[in-house]
Amino acid sequence: MATTRDLLVDTMKQLLWERGYDATSPNHVLERSGVGKGSFYHHFKSKKDLAIAAMESRADELIAEFEQIIRSTEGDWLDKVSAYLLLPRDALKGCRMGRIVQDPSVEDPALIAPLQRYFVAIHQGLSALYAKAQAEGKLQPECSPDGLATATVSVIQGSFVYGRAVVQAGVVTAACETFIGLLAVQRLN
Amino acid sequence: MATTRDLLVDTMKQLLWERGYDATSPNHVLERSGVGKGSFYHHFKSKKDLAIAAMESRADELIAEFEQIIRSTEGDWLDKVSAYLLLPRDALKGCRMGRIVQDPSVEDPALIAPLQRYFVAIHQGLSALYAKAQAEGKLQPECSPDGLATATVSVIQGSFVYGRAVVQAGVVTAACETFIGLLAVQRLN
DNA sequence: GTCTATAAGGCGATAGAC
DNA sequence: GTCTATCGCCTTATAGAC
Numbered sequence: 502m503a504t505t506r507d508l509l510v511d512t513m514k515q516l517l518w519e520r521g522y523d524a525t526s527p528n529h530v531l532e533r534s535g536v537g538k539g540s541f542y543h544h545f546k547s548k549k550d551l552a553i554a555a556m557e558s559r560a561d562e563l564i565a566e567f568e569q570i571i572r573s574t575e576g577d578w579l580d581k582v583s584a585y586l587l588l589p590r591d592a593l594k595g596c597r598m599g600r601i602v603q604d605p606s607v608e609d610p611a612l613i614a615p616l617q618r619y620f621v622a623i624h625q626g627l628s629a630l631y632a633k634a635q636a637e638g639k640l641q642p643e644c645s646p647d648g649l650a651t652a653t654v655s656v657i658q659g660s661f662v663y664g665r666a667v668v669q670a671g672v673v674t675a676a677c678e679t680f681i682g683l684l685a686v687q688r689l690n
Numbered sequence: 691m692a693t694t695r696d697l698l699v700d701t702m703k704q705l706l707w708e709r710g711y712d713a714t715s716p717n718h719v720l721e722r723s724g725v726g727k728g729s730f731y732h733h734f735k736s737k738k739d740l741a742i743a744a745m746e747s748r749a750d751e752l753i754a755e756f757e758q759i760i761r762s763t764e765g766d767w768l769d770k771v772s773a774y775l776l777l778p779r780d781a782l783k784g785c786r787m788g789r790i791v792q793d794p795s796v797e798d799p800a801l802i803a804p805l806q807r808y809f810v811a812i813h814q815g816l817s818a819l820y821a822k823a824q825a826e827g828k829l830q831p832e833c834s835p836d837g838l839a840t841a842t843v844s845v846i847q848g849s850f851v852y853g854r855a856v857v858q859a860g861v862v863t864a865a866c867e868t869f870i871g872l873l874a875v876q877r878l879n
Numbered sequence: 880g881t882c883t884a885t886a887a888g889g890c891g892a893t894a895g896a897c
Numbered sequence: 898g899t900c901t902a903t904c905g906c907c908t909t910a911t912a913g914a915c
Contacts, residue, residue: 505880524712524794526908538910539881548909595792602855603784603792605713613857620855641875648868651852652845655865659848663840666791666809668802676844679837683872686830694898715890727892728899737891 506544508534513555518597522552522604522612549612556615559597564622571626578634579681579688582627582653586677590657592664599658624650641687649684656680695733697723702744707786711741711793711801738801745804748786753811760815767823768870768877771816771842775866779846781853788847813839830876838873845869 503511512534516525527541527548545551567585574584590596598619601607607616627650634640656676664672692700701723705714716730716737734740756774763773779785787808790796796805816839823829845865853861 520794521792527910528908537881537883539883542910543880599851599855600792602851603710603789605709613855616855617857620852624852624856644868644871648864648871651849651861651865652868652872654852655845655848655861656841657844657848658851659844659846660840662788662791662847662851663809663813663843666788666802666805667813668806672840672844675837676840679833679841682833682837683841683876686875687872716892717889726899726901728901731892732898735892 505536505540509536509541509544509551510555510558512536513551514559514597517552517555517559517601518594521601523606524604525552527551549609553611553615556598556601556612557618560615560619560622563598563619567623567626571630577639577688578630579684581630582684583681586653586657586681587674590661590673590677591670592661592672593668593670595665596658596661599661620654624654627653639689641689644687653680694725694729698725698730698733698740699744699747701725702740703748703786706741706744706748706790707783710790712795713793714741716740738795738798742800742804745787745790745801746807749804749808749811752787752808756812756815760819766828766877767819768873770819771873772870775842775846775870776863779850779862780859781850781861782857782859784854785847785850788850809843813843816842828878830878833876842869 509530512530513525516529516533519525520529525548527538530536530551531538531541541551545554566588570585570588571581574581598616602616607613628646631640631646631649635642635646657673660673660676663676664670698719701719702714705718705722708714709718714737716727719725719740720727720730730740734743755777759774759777760770763770787805791805796802817835820829820835820838824831824835846862849862849865852865853859
């Protein structure tokens with residue numbers, strides 16, 4: 502059953518994706534969810550409080566999605582990374598987490614925390630994958646696993662930014678395909 | 691001489707970098723610049739109007755910086771791209787243009803225009819460089835110049851996002867160094 | 880738990896004097 | 898060109914009844 506609290510969290514997740522944190526008001530959440538102002542401040546002590554709950558939920562969801570793709574994709578390290586990089590992503594909509602990072606209010610440590618947790622999880626997952634591939638002699642050892650993971654995350658996030666600026670939804674996939682091409686050269690065996 | 695108009699534009703450029711578009715109010719600009727409200731609306735018909743002027747000015751500045759680096763750096767295509775990628779960049783401050791892209795109000799075509807002009811200019815400059823290198827047989831022909839340019843811009847922009855999320859100023863340079871490593875393998879001759 | 884009413888303050892902008 | 902006063906609207910809540 503969808504409790505009022507869950508409804509507020511789900512609605513906030515939508516709006517954080519569409520408009521970020523600063524530009525989303527409690528009133529927007531109330532209008533879209535149909536919940537009343539009294540209920541809002543009964544379940545959450547502030548907009549920030551709700552946003553943190555929404556971001557934690559989104560982080561859980563996206564980390565689980567990442568781990569599922571990496572785990573279940575058949576093949577070697579490049580197949581797994583490629584599967585993740587080629588998930589459908591609309592540059593105009595933005596990344597469901599990365600979208601929020603640039604908001605001025607998100608310098609607040611309490612608001613950064615779930616974002617940081619998300620990005621660290623993805624980064625570590627990729628880094629571990631690259632490290633294992635190098636240990637098995639299947640990936641060139643010149644670039645560090647850490648550096649490769651940072652670049653991988655950055656290509657995805659940056660293509661959202663670039664794609665939105667040039668108003669081309671397909672840019673994320675284009676950037677990721679090129680990056681896969683650069684990684685493919687690093688494959689050994 | 692610094693006219694009032696110029697002072698407003700320069701102050702808006704600062705604030706757009708620090709807080710983006712939506713979170714910057716005319717009052718912020720007035721407080722920091724010491725200009726009065728009457729002057730503001732004498733020189734500009736709206737906040738949007740001033741922001742566009744500020745973004746156009748910033749685009750000119752950053753495009754000129756890019757072209758100067760590419761032109762004046764000695765060596766081959768990789769030296770030139772590396773020089774651009776390794777410019778000092780503080781992830782916590784954000785890209786002076788890319789910072790603004792995610793603001794909800796910036797879906798407005800009039801506000802996107804200067805951002806688009808900036809990103810297209812950098813993209814085309816890089817793409818031309820890669821195309822020339824391929825034509826001269828100095829760069830592997832597998833990846834398209836267009837794709838490589840998109841990936842290059844994306845790594846820079848995305849590392850600003852990732853770096854801000856994990857609160858590490860040095861991430862942009864780290865990501866760019868790894869990307870240079872991946873490009874280096876593509877060099878011929 | 881949910882409702883409606885209210886509040887102080889910021890927002891983007893305008894009016895009209897100087 | 899610049900100043901101050903004012904505007905209507907929106908924001909993030911809080912109060913107190915039901």
